[in-house]
Amino acid sequence: MPHLLFYGPPGTGKTSAALALVRELFGREEAKNRLLELNASDDRGIKVVRERIKQYTKTNIAKGKINPETGREMPTWKIVILDEADMMTQDAQSALRRIMEAFSRTTRFIIICNYVHRIIDPIFSRCSPHRFEPVARDAQEARIRHICDSEGLVVTSGAVDALLRISQGDLRRAVTLLQSAASIYDDNLHEDAILEVAGQPPARIVTDFLRACQASPSQASSEVDNVISQGWDVCLLLQEMIRQVVVSPHLKDLQKARVINDIAQKEFAVFQGASPYLQLLSLSLRIHDCLAAP
Numbered sequence: 001m002p003h004l005l006f007y008g009p010p011g012t013g014k015t016s017a018a019l020a021l022v023r024e025l026f027g028r029e030e031a032k033n034r035l036l037e038l039n040a041s042d043d044r045g046i047k048v049v050r051e052r053i054k055q056y057t058k059t060n061i062a063k064g065k066i067n068p069e070t071g072r073e074m075p076t077w078k079i080v081i082l083d084e085a086d087m088m089t090q091d092a093q094s095a096l097r098r099i100m101e102a103f104s105r106t107t108r109f110i111i112i113c114n115y116v117h118r119i120i121d122p123i124f125s126r127c128s129p130h131r132f133e134p135v136a137r138d139a140q141e142a143r144i145r146h147i148c149d150s151e152g153l154v155v156t157s158g159a160v161d162a163l164l165r166i167s168q169g170d171l172r173r174a175v176t177l178l179q180s181a182a183s184i185y186d187d188n189l190h191e192d193a194i195l196e197v198a199g200q201p202p203a204r205i206v207t208d209f210l211r212a213c214q215a216s217p218s219q220a221s222s223e224v225d226n227v228i229s230q231g232w233d234v235c236l237l238l239q240e241m242i243r244q245v246v247v248s249p250h251l252k253d254l255q256k257a258r259v260i261n262d263i264a265q266k267e268f269a270v271f272q273g274a275s276p277y278l279q280l281l282s283l284s285l286r287i288h289d290c291l292a293a294p
Contacts (some may be wrong), residue, residue: 001075003100003109005124007116008132011170017132018081018110026074027067034061034074037081050095053080057103078107086113090120097122134169144174148189153182158191165243166198201232206240213287220284227280234276238267238283255290262286 006014019037026034036056056078065074082088088096097120100109111127113119135143144163148155159181167174180197181189195202205227212223227237245251245259266279 001108003104003111003127005111005113005116005119005127005129006132007113007119007129009134009170010114011167011172011174012132012135013171014112014132015081015083018112021110022079022081024070025067025079027070030065030067030074034078035081036078037083039083053096054099054103056080057099057107059106061106075108077105079110080107081110081112083112084114085111086115086118093120093123097126100126135171136169137164140164140167140169140171140174143171144178147175147178151182153178153189155189156191159189159194162191162194162198162200166194166200199233199236201227201237201240203240203244205230205232206237206244209237209284210241210244210287213284214291217285217288220288221281224277224281224284228277234270234280235267237280238263238270251291258290259287262290 004018006018008014022031022035025031036053038052057080059078061076061078063076066072067074082096085093096109100107100123109127111119111123116124116129116131141160141164144160145155147153155178163174163177166177177194177198178189181193184197185193192202194200209220209223209227212219228234242260242263245256245263248256251259262283266283269279270276
């Protein structure tokens with residue numbers, strides 16, 4: 001088996017796949033002796049590479065051991081899992097590259113990261129890369145419903161749709177939101193419960209905002225004050241706004257394009273540190289002009 005590089009968005013099963021591979025190779029008990037798992041975002045300096053990893057790779061493994069769970073002979077090497085390796089410093093990665101080269105006979109490395117461009121080329125070239133895609137919607141929905149059935153949770157279709165929409169293929173985030181909502185709202189979960197624990201504005205907030213923008217500048221300004229006073233995250237509000245504009249049957253394609261372009265510019269400005277209130281106020285007037293145009 002070569003060194004492996006697992007990369008892709010968060011919550012797509014990279015670490016779970018690595019641990020499952022270790023379990024398949026060595027069995028539950030022997031895996032405790034054959035695995036060194038490190039989170040590189042916590043231990044990301046060169047000292048950890050030179051001390052903990054190098055010391056671990058120096059030990060040899062006896063031949064001929066049998067995996068009791070599969071009946072197959074175990075490999076004669078150990079495994080190091082480096083999670084969030086893209087957080088390691090350049091010097092630490094360079095030291096790791098030399099260790100991977102020197103101790104490949106006794107150790108295999110599984111490098112896990114979200115952003116593969118942060119991994120230096122010498123490490124990338126020594127690994128077999130595997131990209132993990134966001135979890136498919138059908139698979140994510142099936143897992144969520146399985147969890148709800150197992151835990152005795154009553155969940156509406158709207159709540160499931162909200163989980164899928166918010167998590168964007170991140171199954172870990174979907175499960176965390178489900179757990180948080182269940183702890184607050186007991187066993188009966190609805191869409192508003194999911195949106196509240198996620199900090200997402202309900203669809204009606206955005207709908208009312210767009211209606212006010214279409215009505216008049218004064219109503220639009222009043223609705224901006226209302227939204228800001230309620231403490232909604234403006235960036236999340238803008239994302240929901242884009243979703244509603246895209247699917248709106250009342251807007252022409254050219255109007256949709258103009259509004260979405262305006263929303264994108266305001267979202268970028270907020271990310272750059274501009275005042276959310278002023279950007280939302282400016283956007284409301286831009287949307288009014290756009291929707292009023294023939």
